[in-house]
Structure formats: C-alpha cells, structure tokens
Amino acid sequence: MHLCHRLRDAAQPHWDAAIHHRFVDELIEGRIDDAVFARYLVQDYCFCDSFVRLMGAAVCAADDADARLVHARQLAVVAGDEHRYFLDAFAALGVEEREWRSPELAGPTREFIDLMDEACASQDYAVILVVLVVAEWLYLDWASRATAPLPPRPEHHDWIRIHADAEFVRWVDFLRGELERVGAGREFECLSTPFIRAARIEERFFDMAYDQARD
C-alpha cells in the first residue's frame, strides 16, 4: 500500500470524522449558520498566517529545484486569491476588521500553529510535507463531497471550489508524490505521529466553530 494511504489509515477515525463533519454537511448544503462560519473563518485566517510560513519552509527545505518552484507558485495562490477570499467573506458576513485581525486563538488553532511551527523549525522536508499533506488532502477529500449545484452564496461556494478545483487536485497530487518520494526511506512512526496529530486537530478545528459562535 502507498505510504500516504497507510498514513491516512493510521489517522482514522479522525480523518473520516473531519471530512464527514456536520460543518462540512452544512457548508455544502449552504445552510451553515453565519456565526458558525464566521468563527471558523476568523480562526482559519490565523491558521493561514502560519500556513504561509510552513509553505515558505517547504520552499527552503525542498531537495529538488523543480519541486521548490511548485511550492513557490502555490504559496503565491494562498497569499493572493485565497487571502482575497477571506477579506471578501469577512465583508459578506459582517465581520469587522478588529474581530479578524487579532482574535483570541481557540485551542485547535493554537495547536495547529504549534504543529506548523515545529515542522518549520525542523527544516525536515518530509515532516513539513506531512503537515501540508494532511491540511490539503483532507480539505480536498471533504470539498470533493460537494456535487453541483454548489450553494449559492459566494463565501460558501468559493471556499468549496478553492479546495476542489482541478488546480487544487494537481497540487494535492504533487504533495502526495513528494511525500511518497522523500518519505520512502523514513521510519513510519516519525511520519505517522505528526500526521495523526494534524488529522486530529482538523477534526477539532471543525468542532471549534460551534463553540461560542458569535451571536
């Protein structure tokens, strides 16, 4: 079995719990509560700052010049169109700048940032890839559950599309290919430990959206 599939199996039940989360069901059906979605996006905006650093760490740590360019191009997407998505969604949901600029971090956000910071500090390309693979493959998995027609509101359908379009599929394929390549000679446990940790946090990240949602 491929390394990535062995890792995903090791991360059960968290992986499936995340992709079949109530949050995903409600988003795909366009019936997610605005306060729940806003809370999630405010926390995810904080996640994205560290995610950009993690992608930068991949640019530094990649052992191959062509792979480095792929990471750099995707970093530009997250820093560009995806960043714009957040600003537009905050405006649509009526989230004021003071609310999204520096909110109190929820537990799962803090844990994810800590995990990404550790991966950055390791400068270990395989470990950096593990965290990127979970963050992106798991999002591709849940977003691929959506079937046409997507929900009508732009803040809903754009968040699904960003994580399910052909470009994103290619990006996730690339990440998994890289992990297969550089992870092949590594001890399974040194990859599965951060992989499982990340999948567990992803599940809790969706749970968190329902805690103390704005009213």
Ligand SMILES: Cc1ncc(CN)c(N)n1
């Ligand atoms: C928590 C989380 N995980 C993953 C992704 C997809 N980049 C995200 N936006 N937020």
